[in-house]
Amino acid sequence: MDAQSATPLSTFDKLDPQKRGRVxxxxxxxxxxxxxxxxxxxxxxxxxxxxxxxxxxxxGSKEGLFRHLFSRALEEIKTPLKAIRDxxxxxxxxxxxxxxxxxxxxxxxxxxxxxxxxxxxxxxxGFPLREQLLSQVRGEALTYFRELVEGGQTRGEIRPExxxxxxxxxxEAALDRALTAQDxxxxxxxxxxxxxxxxxxxxxxxxxADMLSRxxxxxxxxxxxxxxxx
Amino acid sequence: MDAQSATPLSTFDKLDPQKRGRVxxxxxxxxxxxxxxxxxxxxxxxxxxxxxxxxxxxxGSKEGLFRHLFSRALEEIKTPLKAIRDxxxxxxxxxxxxxxxxxxxxxxxxxxxxxxxxxxxxxxxGFPLREQLLSQVRGEALTYFRELVEGGQTRGEIRPExxxxxxxxxxEAALDRALTAQDxxxxxxxxxxxxxxxxxxxxxxxxxADMLSRxxxxxxxxxxxxxxxx
DNA sequence: CCGGAAAATGACCAGGTGGTCATTGCCGCT
DNA sequence: AGCGGCAATGACCACCTGGTCATTTTCCGG
Numbered sequence: 001m002d003a004q005s006a007t008p009l010s011t012f013d014k015l016d017p018q019k020r021g022r023v024x025x026x027x028x029x030x031x032x033x034x035x036x037x038x039x040x041x042x043x044x045x046x047x048x049x050x051x052x053x054x055x056x057x058x059x060g061s062k063e064g065l066f067r068h069l070f071s072r073a074l075e076e077i078k079t080p081l082k083a084i085r086d087x088x089x090x091x092x093x094x095x096x097x098x099x100x101x102x103x104x105x106x107x108x109x110x111x112x113x114x115x116x117x118x119x120x121x122x123x124x125x126g127f128p129l130r131e132q133l134l135s136q137v138r139g140e141a142l143t144y145f146r147e148l149v150e151g152g153q154t155r156g157e158i159r160p161e162x163x164x165x166x167x168x169x170x171x172e173a174a175l176d177r178a179l180t181a182q183d184x185x186x187x188x189x190x191x192x193x194x195x196x197x198x199x200x201x202x203x204x205x206x207x208x209a210d211m212l213s214r215x216x217x218x219x220x221x222x223x224x225x226x227x228x229x230x
Numbered sequence: 231m232d233a234q235s236a237t238p239l240s241t242f243d244k245l246d247p248q249k250r251g252r253v254x255x256x257x258x259x260x261x262x263x264x265x266x267x268x269x270x271x272x273x274x275x276x277x278x279x280x281x282x283x284x285x286x287x288x289x290g291s292k293e294g295l296f297r298h299l300f301s302r303a304l305e306e307i308k309t310p311l312k313a314i315r316d317x318x319x320x321x322x323x324x325x326x327x328x329x330x331x332x333x334x335x336x337x338x339x340x341x342x343x344x345x346x347x348x349x350x351x352x353x354x355x356g357f358p359l360r361e362q363l364l365s366q367v368r369g370e371a372l373t374y375f376r377e378l379v380e381g382g383q384t385r386g387e388i389r390p391e392x393x394x395x396x397x398x399x400x401x402e403a404a405l406d407r408a409l410t411a412q413d414x415x416x417x418x419x420x421x422x423x424x425x426x427x428x429x430x431x432x433x434x435x436x437x438x439a440d441m442l443s444r445x446x447x448x449x450x451x452x453x454x455x456x457x458x459x460x
Numbered sequence: 461c462c463g464g465a466a467a468a469t470g471a472c473c474a475g476g477t478g479g480t481c482a483t484t485g486c487c488g489c490t
Numbered sequence: 491a492g493c494g495g496c497a498a499t500g501a502c503c504a505c506c507t508g509g510t511c512a513t514t515t516t517c518c519g520g
Contacts (some may be wrong), residue, residue, distance in 0.1 A: 037268055038356070041478060051499040053480080094447060122417075123353035126268070134416045142419055149446070160448050166437045167446055169421045173407035174400055174483060181399075186364045187352075189372055191399045200516070207396045215445020216379070216388045216397055217324060241467070271508060279467040283510080366514060461520100468515070476507070484499075490492090 011057035011066065023048060023058070025113075028069050032116040036066065036127045065127050072130050073114045074137075080107055085144055093152035094213035100148075101175055101205040105193075119180055138172075143169045161190040172207055239298065242288035251286070253278060255343075258299050262346040266296065266357045293358050300359050304342045304367075310337055315374055323382035324443035330378075331405055331435040335423075336407045349410055368402075375401045404438055 012020065018021045025196045026047045030039045044053045059065035088096065104174055108115040122134065145168035152158035158167075181188040182201070188194035192204045236260045242250065256277045270291055275282045289295035314333045318326065338345040351357045352364065375398035382388035388397075411418040411433070418424035422434045 010342035011515090035354070040476085042476080053500070054480090054498055056241070056479065057497075119353075123349075124265070131416065134419070139419060156448070159444075159448050162441065162446055163437055165421055166434065167408075167441060169411075169419075170404055170438055170441055174403050177399075177407070186361065189364070189369060189399075191395055204396065211312055211392065211397060211400055211445070212265055213445055213447050214389075214442075215441070215443055215447075216392055217443050217445075218380070218386070218389050219449030244467095272506080281469070282508090284468055286509065287467075448501085461504100463520090464518095466515105466517085468518095469511105469513080471510105471512100473510075477505080478503105480503075481499105481501095483501105484497105486497080489494090 009058065017060075023050075023055075024069060024072065028117065029063055029071070031066065031069065032113040032120070037125055041065075041121055043073045066128055069117075069120040070133075073099045073117070077111065077114060079207055080110075093148070093155075094210065096148065097171070098206050099215055101178065101209045102202055104175055105201065105205055108182060112183065115179065116183070122176075142168050144168075144171055153223040171212060174212060178205060178208055239288065245288075252320040253280075253285075254299060254302065257295055258303070258347065259345045261296060261299065262343045262350070265350045265354055271295075296358055299347075300363075303347070307341070307344060310340075323378070323385075323387040324440065327401070327443055328436050331408065331439045332432055334405055335409055335412055335431065335435055338412060342413065346411065346413070349421065352406075370399045372402055401442060404442060408435060408438055 012023075015023075019083055027044050030044050030047070034040070039062075041052065041055060045055055056066065059068055084100060084107065087103075088099065089107075091099065118133070118137070121130050122138065127133075145162045149158055149162065149164040149167040149171075153160055153162070153164070177187075178193055181191065181193040183194065185194045190199050195204075242253075245253075257274050260274050260277070264270070268293075271282060271285060275285055278285075285295065289298055301323065314330060317333075318329065321329065348363070348367070351360050352368065357363075376394045379388055379392065379394040379397040379401075383392070383394070385388055407417075408423055411421065411423040413424065415424045422430050425431055425434075
């Protein structure tokens with residue numbers, strides 16, 4: 001899982017924990033704000049009030065710094081994400097989907113820097129570890145959703161003709177967009193996910209989850225997909 | 231609509247049309263490949279085999295070049311997009327949604343450079359005209375979907391309790407992700423949207439559209455949203 | 461064939477980048 | 491008190507960026 005990132009870091013580890021925390025925080029903030037290429041080591045050391053040489057002594061290179069932040073963030077994220085995943089396994093599918101949306105959104109809100117870096121890594125290139133991120137973290141999310149759907153199918157809560165892979169793809173796309181809209185009014189475009197009122201946000205998230213569960217059309221007995229006339 | 235971009239461009243307009251086309255094409259390719267900040271004027275003139283000064287004489291600045299490309303692309307896009315929007319207005323909602331997905335994907339495929347720049351502008355910052363892009367182009371898409379849903383509701387093809395704004399948001403998110411996955415196997419993650427086989431892609435797109443229409447759950451007579459037990 | 465204007469050119473500029481390293485300063489050990 | 495080693499420092503480096511402009515080349519009308 002944690003693969004590499006195995007730089008020694010002897011010097012950095014001996015630092016005063018408070019300073020160490022500040023270094024990590026400010027660096028992460030820089031990457032969150034500017035992406036990878038556009039992030040500036042000069043700016044980081046400027047904010048921190050330390051010499052540039054020090055940062056390079058700690059992490060070897062800009063990429064080394066980023067890799068360190070990445071593995072740190074991965075550790076920090078694991079536990080709460082597993083908690084979301086494993087909670088209330090017995091719940092019916094539509095409620096569980098709602099809960100995942102709401103709690104996913106809360107998670108993104110509680111880790112704003114990590115979330116922003118994640119989004120940047122997914123959508124921009126040039127990030128180190130991007131492939132690993134996509135195949136592991138995002139891949140795990142997709143697998144989780146797929147299994148959720150498959151479980152729902154064995155319990156009769158999801159139509160058997162639904163392709164679990166396709167469903168997982170759709171759910172992930174919706175959740176991803178929802179969380180992104182959360183901290184970008186421009187992307188939210190008035191829908192309400194970037195509102196400051198928590199109950200508004202919850203309502204919108206629930207609405208999205210419910211539309212995925214129930215669909216847009218009125219219920220019909222027809223079990224087949226809509227048929228084209230060509 | 232076309233707002234500014236009103237640079238004179240007298241010199242550039244007098245150029246041999248073939249050369250003019252090459253300049254626009256290669257520049258657009260650079261922005262598509264590297265985004266705005268990471269795009270390099272030096273690289274562009276290198277590819278083109280012209281002097282740097284020339285490019286600055288044509289467009290004044292890097293931003294001027296981009297603005298010119300942007301308004302060009304906007305013009306190029308208008309007609310085909312309107313064609314997709316206005317085709318077959320009488321069709322039933324689920325079929326129409328399918329069609330929009332399939333034709334939207336075909337459109338993105340037929341304008342790969344413009345599509346990639348669009349995606350970059352939406353997800354990255356630092357692009358000039360980003361706000362305009364989001365509020366106009368993407369806003370228009372959202373409006374279109376909202377009206378589609380509202381029309382479906384008056385015809386009884388969509389449940390009346392569905393919020394058209396939320397539905398538009400969800401549809402746009404799904405379509406956007408589908409088109410993005412189309413040219414990125416990593417984002418596709420094995421779903422099949424980046425397949426080279428057109429019928430496979432069509433099938434996946436239709437599957438997504440159908441899930442939106444019919445939902446994941448089996449049909450029930452219940453008209454209310456799923457109820458939580460807390 | 462010439463003259464003048466417009467267009468093409470690329471050396472050059474200031475400013476920023478990630479990265480280096482000789483020097484300095486500090487801190488603990490004997 | 492003095493030493494030894496490690497950590498902090500910031501001037502410095504090569505490279506790249508967008509942008510400029512004096513100079514040369516091209517082209518066209520008389």
